[in-house]
Amino acid sequence: xxxxxxxxxxxxxxVSMSLGCSSSSSSPTSDVDSGTSGKExxxxxGDSGGSTxxxxxxxxxxxxxxxxxxSCALFDTTGFTSGMVTSLNANCTKDMGTVxxxxxxxxxxxxxxxxxxxxxxxxxxxYSGTAADGKSACTAQSGTWSTTQ
Numbered sequence: 001x002x003x004x005x006x007x008x009x010x011x012x013x014x015v016s017m018s019l020g021c022s023s024s025s026s027s028p029t030s031d032v033d034s035g036t037s038g039k040e041x042x043x044x045x046g047d048s049g050g051s052t053x054x055x056x057x058x059x060x061x062x063x064x065x066x067x068x069x070x071s072c073a074l075f076d077t078t079g080f081t082s083g084m085v086t087s088l089n090a091n092c093t094k095d096m097g098t099v100x101x102x103x104x105x106x107x108x109x110x111x112x113x114x115x116x117x118x119x120x121x122x123x124x125x126x127y128s129g130t131a132a133d134g135k136s137a138c139t140a141q142s143g144t145w146s147t148t149q
Contacts (some may be wrong), residue, residue, distance in 0.1 A: 058077050
């Protein structure tokens, strides 16, 4: 759980900086946005592009199944600018993670969905421990627990 916590803090920091500052773009590490980043501008900025209304996500898998420390943090990036998504992805790879658009389902114990700063949802999935422990930790964070993603 420690890796997930540090990843989440880094990702929230990246989004907060992107929301509060003008974005300085770095090269994207992966095109997880698939050219659909112009969706429903919620006042957080937007790209030129058509609105599809589709939900988009970017996330990060860290750790390994073999070491029993795999975790995945996934953010709903609907309405995020491409610079914000790029920042999230850069933080993931900087922390030796793999950028994903969905969390892996193999060996999934469960996922906790919470709201970050009241403005976007975060799904944190765990792959070790018990579902009961995961649900308890999730409830303590005012999250919603699910054994599926």
